[in-house]
Amino acid sequence: MPVVPFGQPINVKAWDLFRTRTGLPVVIDAAAAFDSITAGEAPVVVSLHATKVIGAGEGGFVMSKDLALIHGIRTRANFGFDGTREAVHPAINAKLSEYHAAVALAALDEWNEARREWMAVAQSYRAVLPNSNTIRLQDGFGQNWIASTCLVSLQNSNAARAEAALAQAGIETRRWWGQGAHAHRATAGFPRASAPVTEQLARSTLGLPLYRDLESEQVRRIVDIVVQASRG
Numbered sequence: 001m002p003v004v005p006f007g008q009p010i011n012v013k014a015w016d017l018f019r020t021r022t023g024l025p026v027v028i029d030a031a032a033a034f035d036s037i038t039a040g041e042a043p044v045v046v047s048l049h050a051t052k053v054i055g056a057g058e059g060g061f062v063m064s065k066d067l068a069l070i071h072g073i074r075t076r077a078n079f080g081f082d083g084t085r086e087a088v089h090p091a092i093n094a095k096l097s098e099y100h101a102a103v104a105l106a107a108l109d110e111w112n113e114a115r116r117e118w119m120a121v122a123q124s125y126r127a128v129l130p131n132s133n134t135i136r137l138q139d140g141f142g143q144n145w146i147a148s149t150c151l152v153s154l155q156n157s158n159a160a161r162a163e164a165a166l167a168q169a170g171i172e173t174r175r176w177w178g179q180g181a182h183a184h185r186a187t188a189g190f191p192r193a194s195a196p197v198t199e200q201l202a203r204s205t206l207g208l209p210l211y212r213d214l215e216s217e218q219v220r221r222i223v224d225i226v227v228q229a230s231r232g
Ligand SMILES: *Cc1c(COP(=O)(O)O)cnc(C)c1O
Pocket: 003, 004, 005, 006, 029, 030, 031, 032, 047, 048, 049, 059, 060
């Protein structure tokens, strides 16, 4: 289950190739990637939760160029009905509610305008973040693609320091994984190998405020605090 991290595009074709070569099933978690993901053969799951770049409130959709697969998913999301009123597959009722579908249609109607607004806020982050190899936004964020999270990577410093400085200024941030799943109470007891990449990401990654009407002065203030904190 490859993840499209915070909407940053991955190579879907390469995963189709992996699926063909190994015979292993692949499901792509593209929950945050409404704007950036393209369909391949492997099913791509996109979230329509209220926290995403386009929101229906709750729910999501599956994309694939494999029409038989899509037919199977439709059938299994609708009581296992396959052209008749008889349940012929193990299934659930996973249909998007009428209400959520209506909200999603309204969101689609204003998508071009919404996307422009999201991009403008992302670009104001790009405009004030100093060109640096120690503070980086995700590749292409606010340039080729947009999502509803603004992730900053603080290479030499630590995300905790920026988090504390921002909190002191009354600005909320997100550490998406805490210290990593291996440090969570539910999974801490499981046997595991060392996870240096996870730990490095957990130390260096911080989610900054991002919403459509965030103003450029507010963005500047946030970035000033992050830069200050990262200088120690
Ligand atoms: C938001 C998100 C989810 C959860 O999506 P829901 O629609 O809330 O279930 C899962 N994976 C990633 C990568 C996400 O960004």
